[in-house]
Amino acid sequence: MSTILQVEEQRQGNIPVLLLRGRMDSTTSPEAEGQLNRLIGEGAQHIVIDFSDLEYISSAGLRVLLAAQKRMKQTGGTVLLAALRPEIRKVFDIAGFNRLFSISPSIEEALGTGQGR
Amino acid sequence: MKRNTRTITVPATLDHLEALTGMVTEHLSAHEIPEKVAFEVDLAVDEACTNVIRYAYGPGGEGDVTVMCSIDPHEVRVCIMDQGVPFNPLNVKPPDLTGDVEDRAIGGLGVHLIRTLMDRVSYHYRQGKNILCMTKGLPIHPKDEKSDNL
Numbered sequence: 173m174s175t176i177l178q179v180e181e182q183r184q185g186n187i188p189v190l191l192l193r194g195r196m197d198s199t200t201s202p203e204a205e206g207q208l209n210r211l212i213g214e215g216a217q218h219i220v221i222d223f224s225d226l227e228y229i230s231s232a233g234l235r236v237l238l239a240a241q242k243r244m245k246q247t248g249g250t251v252l253l254a255a256l257r258p259e260i261r262k263v264f265d266i267a268g269f270n271r272l273f274s275i276s277p278s279i280e281e282a283l284g285t286g287q288g289r
Numbered sequence: 290m291k292r293n294t295r296t297i298t299v300p301a302t303l304d305h306l307e308a309l310t311g312m313v314t315e316h317l318s319a320h321e322i323p324e325k326v327a328f329e330v331d332l333a334v335d336e337a338c339t340n341v342i343r344y345a346y347g348p349g350g351e352g353d354v355t356v357m358c359s360i361d362p363h364e365v366r367v368c369i370m371d372q373g374v375p376f377n378p379l380n381v382k383p384p385d386l387t388g389d390v391e392d393r394a395i396g397g398l399g400v401h402l403i404r405t406l407m408d409r410v411s412y413h414y415r416q417g418k419n420i421l422c423m424t425k426g427l428p429i430h431p432k433d434e435k436s437d438n439l
Contacts, residue, residue, distance in 0.1 A: 197310075199304070230339070231339075231396075231399040235395050238390070241390050242391065242393075242395075245390050245391065259325060259328045267386070267401070267402070268384075268386030271386070
């Protein structure tokens with residue numbers, strides 16, 4: 173089991189894609205928070221987060237995502253989520269985050285959502 | 290049947306969170322507890338311990354947190370104990386999940402996750418200790434259930 177979080181940034185055209193790998197808890201979430209805040213500060217209209225390698229998320233991770241979505245909404249942008257594992261999707265559903273985020277099965281579909289807006 | 294129990298006590302600081310959740314996940318793995326159950330117990334323990342670490346001893350306060358994990362053929366039971374300020378997480382009001390992004394409060398989800406994912410949660414304050422116990426039932430044939438998809 174991984175006990176760290178790796179955050180890797182890629183670009184698909186103009187859209188930044190953050191790849192999260194490992195475990196997003198109260199110890200590791202600040203790393204993702206820093207990256208998201210930087211991208212929002214740089215004026216990103218859409219940010220896609222690739223969850224395919226994320227093994228775990230706690231409410232500390234959910235808090236970081238919600239804070240980012242709140243900031244993006246203020247500028248008319250949005251955070252798009254993709255490729256959640258079933259156990260992580262369940263956490264999102266329990267938290268009611270399926271109402272707050274566009275959640276796509278794949279990165280390609282999330283990018284389609286971002287570019288279509 | 291005798292329960293198979295492991296216990297850990299560490300200072301209630303964020304840099305010990307990994308040791309607390311790690312003890313539980315190792316214990317569950319050693320007993321071949323299904324991954325889905327292990328994920329949910331891991332999350333509930335993380336949320337409960339994070340609350341103790343953040344709030345039990347107040348700003349600048351110091352103290353310990355103890356996690357005790359018991360496994361029997363029917364269930365996993367984890368108790369989290371601290372000697373901090375008396376606090377019953379079961380009195381926390383459920384979060385309002387209906388609002389839009391602008392309306393949603395940041396925080397308050399940890400206790401909601403614990404209550405939803407665990408089958409039973411109890412709280413007692415005894416002899417100066419907060420004692421939160423969480424129980425998750427095991428499937429009848431644990432080795433056969435690997436994921437939600439089955």
